[in-house]
Amino acid sequence: MDTDIPDPAVSLTTATKSFGPVRAVDGLTLTVPRGQTLALLGPNGAGKSTAIALLLGLIPPDAGRAALFGLDPERAVRRGRVGAMTQEGGLVQRVTVRELLSFVSGTYPAPLPLDEVVALARIGDLLGRRVDRLSGGQGQRVRFAMAVCGDPDLVVLDEPTAALDVEARREFWAGLRGLADRGKTILFSTHYLEEADEQADRIVVLGRGRVIADGTSAEIKRAAALTTVRVTVDGDAAWLATLPGVRHMEIRAGRAHLRSGDSDATVMALAQAGAVRDLEVVPADLEDAFVALTSTAPASKENA
């Protein structure tokens, strides 16, 4: 082992978790180096929340292993190295924001001063308010403040902007960037492609509990933004799927819809084969790309 390389902030190794017959996370391997901002992207039911619960040690994996900074997740949490905001809850009744934050800070060995937390989470106007009387957006800011007030090395946020309006979302991401500037490792989940695109150094796309794409935003877009090439076919068209660039093929009403990562090469090959009939080349937008990525995920055994 090379001792110069510090343990990664997050390491999931072939982690698997089933709920009844549903395999929510299926042999997931994910390593997040320190200082990275990683977006876990996927539609509802892709396994994002389960993956987060596994890596935080909230639930044990059926198989595989989770570690934070080379430690068992529970131990990393006990040492104050982790702050987290789960999808809901954590807003306790009958206390003020200030009381709640000073309690949470007090459980960490070296918390941030309150004024820094206030600046990061933009909660200066909320300190004296009762936690159970906040609006949705204000509540999210307080929950973000709870996740960061202990000055943890790793901050994990499960769909932090769900149910926020555009303005609240913009403010939230400003706070997150402030955190990234402090060199923290950040892992957040979202089902908004633009958020992942704008906020993360690296995007991991999950589908049916597995990694289906992993890279920088540009890489993901390149891999995902498949152009659709359409031609009219008759007879056996299966060979079209083997053309250069083609990732996915569908025959609808006598037309082959080829999703291609390299439409130039696909069209050239079609031309060489003399198969160009009613040719159309349609570029995908980002949303299409995301749908393409997640809908072509290999089905797990149970869901096939």
Place this chain on the structure above:
Amino acid sequence: MWGYVRLELTRTFRDGGYVIFAVVMPVVMYLIFTNLGLAPGDRHDAAIYTMVGMAAYGALGGAFNNGSGIAEDRATGWLRQLRLTPLTPAQVVTGKVLTGVVGVVPSIAAVLLAGVLVNHVALPPQRWLAIVVLLWAGTVPFSLLGLGNGYRLSGQTAAVANVATMLTLSIVGGLWIPAETFPSWLHAIAEWTPSNSYAGLSWRIAFGDAPTLRQAATLVAWLLAFAVYAVYGYRRAGRRA
């Protein structure tokens, strides 16, 4: 962990349900029972007897309210949030038990003060001391039973179960109406309840007798049973949280 106890106590004292049912109601009932002459026997004796009964009733209310809070905390995700702080599960449980132990103090103090100030109850200092200590320490079994329900049952169910248990134990245990006036079959049951043995220790002392071994043994037996139940509930909740 002290930060946790402080936060939980703040929440408890701001809980309207706690203030009304565990502090105000027992005092009001005490004053009504004693001043309308509903308690039997000599007026001063009745003031003492009912004071201990109502203090015990209020303390039960505080102890069970604390347990219901746990179910509420599970439902709102607060327990899950606590698991994401550096607090250990043992610290959280200990903190919650300590909150219960401190949370019963206002209930007991309010009724005893009403006894002294309004009904002019006079007892030798050592009897006061013994009563306060026994009423206070004796709430631990009830705290554990309330916590067990809080961990094992969902929010609303736990609250209902705790109030029902609290009222049953209060009434059958003779905290409202002396068990001596019960039909003999109910009196026989009352003597086995944890609430009757709990208040009974203080009743004996208040009237200058030593508590019976049977009362102490009954309460300790229930303490052990409820401790097992609370641990069982906590383990079950831990698997689901």
